[in-house]
Structure formats: structure tokens, C-alpha cells
Ligand code: AOF
């Protein structure tokens with residue numbers, strides 16, 4: 063690896079320490095280096111908190127002539143914190159190395175322009191593929207003005223997702239359970255269909271991984287959700303999307319989308335409300351409807367090594383497109399990547 067790549071890798075590693083706490087912000091890391099010595103480093107640790115650059119420069123007295131490695135273009139807007147580009151200029155950084163440009167229209171090249179106008183040497187694109195991968199949901203949303211959709215489902219070895227009567231069967235082991243909770247923390251919203259809500263009575267919160275809980279969405283065209291479900295009884299907000307019912311009870315909201323183009327109207331609602339990413343957790347009908355009507359960006363299939371013999375069939379999915387986790391007893395598991403996969 064070249065020197066710039068080594069330091070950028072460090073910035074990317076730091077970025078990911080933001081884990082389940084930064085959504086819908088991107089993961090960003092920053093390392094300040096002079097003469098081969100690291101002067102400071104930091105990362106964006108939680109949504110609403112200081113940006114990576116602020117943390118990296120916190121303890122530095124003199125950064126003049128240094129190089130700042132930032133995994134995302136330094137911001138140029140005054141958001142919850144002042145612009146990071148101004149901070150780098152104030153510290154008399156000589157060179158800024160950036161992994162990816164920030165497609166957020168609030169920034170979108172203006173951070174780079176500010177740095178260059180101040181005479182700073184700017185280099186863009188170091189380890190850009192790695193940065194694209196870790197912030198894929200953030201980038202997709204800002205480039206397409208559309209939510210990034212991840213489908214996750216678990217099945218038996220013979221491709222059933224539940225018993226015939228709709229009762230749930232646990233296919234996951236402790237490790238895949240953690241993976242699911244990590245995915246929840248990394249998405250802005252989680253969605254299930256009404257049949258899954260009524261059959262499983264899920265809470266859809268993040269518990270087995272450090273991070274925030276996603277917003278909870280239920281597709282319930284006919285407003286058939288049972289009143290006594292956790293989703294309607296606990297203290298967290300729930301959004302229920304119907305054809306024609308609009309009401310709210312405490313922080314539970316029913317939103318009418320109409321029966322024509324219901325799912326497309328749902329996607330428009332998400333766009334208008336800046337929902338960056340959605341994790342679809344079932345069931346089979348909801349997943350299949352999404353696969354048929356809406357473009358899905360990522361599929362995660364957790365497959366048990368045990369057969370169920372009968373039950374509700376798993377959605378028909380092109381496995382070459384899915385990331386498959388095979389789980390077994392003793393918490394063993396194996397990751398099988400489809401040909402179009404993200405690592
Ligand atoms: C940076 N460094 O560490 C991050 C950046 O709401 P705010 O004020 O936190 O701004 C969020 C936006 O700032 C976010 O959408 C993205 O464009 C950029 N994130 N920029 O220079 C950071 N997290």
C-alpha cells in the first residue's frame with residue numbers, strides 16, 4: 063500500500079467505529095499527519111454529534127503544514143456544527159486527501175472548492191471503492207433521492223420461512239441474531255407486513271447490538287393490526303401504512319396512501335420524509351411484492367442447516383444477487399456471496 067492509502071485505511075477503520083449510532087449520517091473518519099507522524103484522529107461517533115474532523119483536531123496545538131485524511135469530503139455547510147472545511151483552513155493544513163465526495167446537496171463539491179480557494183492541495187478518490195461500500199446507503203439515497211432497500215429473510219435448509227399456520231420458527235443462531243440487530247441499527251427504518259406483525263408480535267428494536275433503533279413501519283392496507291401488539295403498546299413510535307385510514311393514537315400513526323399504486327406512494331412518502339434506508343424483515347408476501355414492484359438494492363438470506371419439511375415458502379429470489387449466511391448449530395456460520403454482491 064502507498065502511504066496515502068495506509069492513512070486513508072486508518073480513516074476508514076475509524077469511520078466504522080460510528081457503528082449503529084450515526085444513521086442517517088455517513089460514517090466518517092479523519093487522521094491528521096505530518097512528516098509521517100499522526101498528530102490526531104477522530105470519527106463521527108453519533109448522529110448530531112461533532113464531525114470527524116472536529117474530533118481529530120481537538121487536541122492538536124499546531125497542525126500547520128500537515129495532511130488531513132478524511133473519508134468523506136469535508137462539509138461546507140453550517141449544520142449542527144460549523145463547516146469542517148473552515149476548520150481545516152483555520153488549522154493551516156497543507157493538503158487534504160479525500161476518499162469520496164459528499165453527494166449531499168448541502169456539500170456536493172463545495173467543501174473541496176472552499177479548500178482549494180484557500181490554496182490547499184486537494185486529492186480525491188483514495189480507496190474510493192472501500193468508502194463507497196461502507197457508506198453505500200447514504201450515497202444511494204443522495205444520488206437517487208430514493209431510499210436504499212435491504213431485504214432480509216431467514217429460511218430452513220429446504221427454503222421455508224415459517225410453519226404453514228404462520229407460526230414463526232427460529233432459524234437464526236446467536237451470531238446471525240446479532241447480525242440482524244446490527245442491520246437494524248444501520249438502517250433508518252425497518253418494515254414488516256401486517257401478517258408478520260400479527261403472527262410474530264415483534265418489537266423491531268435494536269437490542270443485541272450497540273446502536274439506535276430504526277423507525278418502525280408496518281404495511282397494513284386494511285388496518286388489520288391487532289391492538290395488543292407490542293408495536294402498538296410500547297413507548298416507541300410506529301408508522302402504519304394503510305389504503306384509507308388516517309389517525310394517530312399517542313406516537314402510533316396510521317397513514318393513508320390510497321389503494322392505487324400503494325407501494326409506489328409509500329416510496330414517495332419515504333422520499334418526502336428523507337428516509338435514507340429501509341430494512342425489510344418480512345414476510346414472504348411483503349418481500350415478494352417489493353421485489354416485483356420496487357428496485358431492491360441488497361438481499362440478505364440467513365439459511366439454517368435444518369429442514370422444516372413443510373411451511374410457508376421463502377420468497378423467490380435470485381440467489382446470485384443475495385448475500386447468504388448459512389447458520390448451523392454451535393453458532394457456526396458461513397457466508398456465501400452472490401456474484402453481484404457487496405462484501
Ligand atoms: C463531515 N464530517 O464527520 C460528517 C459529515 O447534521 P450535520 O450538521 O451533522 O451534517 C450532516 C451532514 O454532514 C451529512 O448529511 C453529510 O453530508 C455530512 N457529514 N461531514 O465533514 C463528518 N459526518
Ligand code: ZN
Nearest residue numbers: 113137145146
Ligand atoms: Zn463536517
